[in-house]
Amino acid sequence: MAGRHFESVCIFHILDGLRDGLSHFSQPSRVALIYCTEHGGAPRIYDPQDLLRGHEPKLRDFYLYSARWRGVPIDSPEVVFLDQDHYNRLDMAGVVAYGARTRSVAYQVWFTEEHPDMCSLGPTKRWMEYAVRLFSQNYETEDVTNIDAAGYMLQHCAVHAVRDYLVDERSRLGWLDTQIRVYPFLDAVLGISATREEGAWPRGRMVVVEPNQLDQVRFICRFPDYERPQMADHKHVRKLLQAVERSGRVLVSDGRTVMGIAIGPMPGAYLAAQFSGMHGFLWLKDEMVCSFSDGSFNSSNRRANLVQVEEQLLETDMSLEDQHSLMQIATMLVNRVRDLRHGCALVLDLHREPLNMAGQHFETPLNLTDSGQLKLACSLAKVDGALHIGRDLKLHGFGCLMDGRSVPGENRARGARFNSALRFTAEHEDILVVVVSSDRPVSLIRNGVELTAQCRFEHIRGCPTPPLLAEWIMG
Template identity: 25%
Template sequence: TLRYSPTDFADIKTLAASFETDAGPRDSVYHLHPQDHDRIEKQHWYELVCRATEITIEELVESRQEARRSFCSTPLSLNGYLVVLVVQLAAAPYDAYYTLPGKANANRPASLPHAAVLEFLHECTRALREADTADNEQPVLDRDYNEVLRGAGRRLMLRISPGSAHGLYDACLGIAALRHEGGEGQGTMILARRQHAAIVPVLTLEAPVPLRDHRSIRKLLELTEGRTGLVSDASHVFGLGYIVEEDDPKYEPLATVQFTNHYGWELRHGGHTLMRVVSNTPRLPQSKVQADNFARVAHQVFPNLNDDEVAYLWELALEASAQSHGTMLCISTGAKAEAERLRRQCFRVVPRVMTTPVLRQASSIDGAVLVEPDGTCYAIGVILDGQATEKGDSSRGARYNSAVRYTSSSPYPCLAVVVSEDGWIDLLPSTMHT
């Protein structure tokens, strides 16, 4: 069924035309080249139509009490129509993430989800524009979603860069990819214009180092510790400094890049994590598994479990999520049979009820810990198998993808808690039983 009808948007052009009264001095500006003037006038009209569409949809959402956030693309002229693409997201999860202060727009994303929506709308607009000329055998909207996320990451970094300097995202990738004397790159880089009032200088370089000199920046990161970080305007590094305390009149929330490990870094602002980048792929900041989310998924997979049994499994999942090196807890109604089937690729154990201290020890080796929903453990160090599936993700590691294959093809109801070495935590229920 259609959520909205054409009559809901019948007055879009009239509303857009009413905004012309707010044009200000634009009417007194004429560009020397006629084509430039026509192009800018058309672009201005498209912006008004986009604004009118956004207002109309917001009014519809509010009148129907829909908990949604709506985003519109710039109109595209197609077969005599102005086509505006609209993406709507559930308000609660979207609003749960920290957003940058200030007004957000198509050139100033407020968060990684917002930047991802803008990048997706851009791709959809391109796909519509190229639909008539594209090869029919090749899908027009064929950009990998990880590429869309990378584009979103670049948009967000451009927004947060002092002076809107380009290249910050790729520079951080290059720095994080390097090691110094065999060690992983860890340290902080503060993003601010030179001589920012909220930064106390500790050490100033006589000759600023270009950010494109990844090896030098990687070496300088060794100087950072605690609050003290490299100070950069996204083009050069000027030295070391730290941000003043929050109660200082000069304080201002500034963006920082925290290099966490090899190929890993985080973008933060005012103490909030905006995005985590692992192996060149931006991710949303993710906390430990939430109890209510785990209980909801567990009840879906194992409907016969009572609340106490789910709480017990939650304790095991929480212990698994605390492992820094990565691990996997696989809860399956067929754990006993699976331990027998996979006996060549696991260590079978005498059945015993799993406890959190034992799980901490059992998960210290590679492979999954295989338990029944009642907590009885039958095997450790299990190398899971399964059929290849389109749900795999080449940007994730072998642990995650093996769990996806296993849960997608398991004949038994099962739930895998996957903790990756990069800190990413996933709950993967068996697809045949949810």
């Protein structure tokens, strides 16, 4: 198999594998490719799910009205990755781009979505780097038997992408001569996170410090050489975490064993894992790299994205100060509920006079701008029913019932809280309902419509020949 047909098959399998892998590491993700196999040739595009639709003017100016993107021909077998200035000139909001020039493929840039809750773009870019290399290698060899394996490999690269990003960043910070083995550390993090102790999920912080910098660590206690737990002994390390949970203390490791318990700042480009029950976060010094749960890494920072709530509040006649305060209150309540993994509903009542909702009320509504009363509201969210919050930034009731007549768009898979919110908002204007499910999804509902509903992307089918970019732009 050769020529344009092999090119199409090669791109299809690599792109689909990359899309599937990134969709599991992040939210559902689309992927696109702009490439040119020969220096001086016309650029082509493969965008089966319309990721780049809406960016046509910028793509036209960058690729068709200018030749700066072409660079110089590559004659050596090395991969020459594009510099940051290249992506800055593309300047496509909400899109992550990564590409290179090689001898076999003169130019290629892969694109995917930049989700608003991503901890870091680093692992995603390392993932896209694998796609760059696989496309160049397979296109040069034209061996069809390798293509399926290339696509499959890209579906399962989370640990490798996180590891490579950590190694690259530590090298950039000057830690080329390192004694820390990153793979065993990542394996220990996932193993410990899945290990319960007397029914409890792990909590606490564990850091890995370069062995030659351990003398700069403020140890409270150190373990003798022959009694240091091995990082690979997940059960033993999990037990030790109980000594540092809910405190300023941390377990300190050299990457192979647990050296002891310490407090205070850590030296160098240390690695850290923060265990927070059923999930946790991976850090490189002060940078959050990714989260982890259920035995796998994820790009999410696990914070609720309430941008739609902010957009809805901007359309009201509330003062900017009150809008900001109400947004902060909603964010605090939602994130607290998500952390405790129980569901709730927030009724944001934008009427000048709050509705009279059935539920438990107060003699004097709680002032949610007061931190103590806001914490009380977080606890009241555990009670069945909704929290009724007025535009006056006060909690007027809890355990409130949202009733109404059946409306189109109800989804029995989403439960009573979600469907009740659809019915209630369909019958009451100027009401926003934020529904937090116990399994973490957050929905915003107004006028009987879910504003946060995600589009279902069509599956990629077949291996069509990627069109010329100029033809694609012309529609």
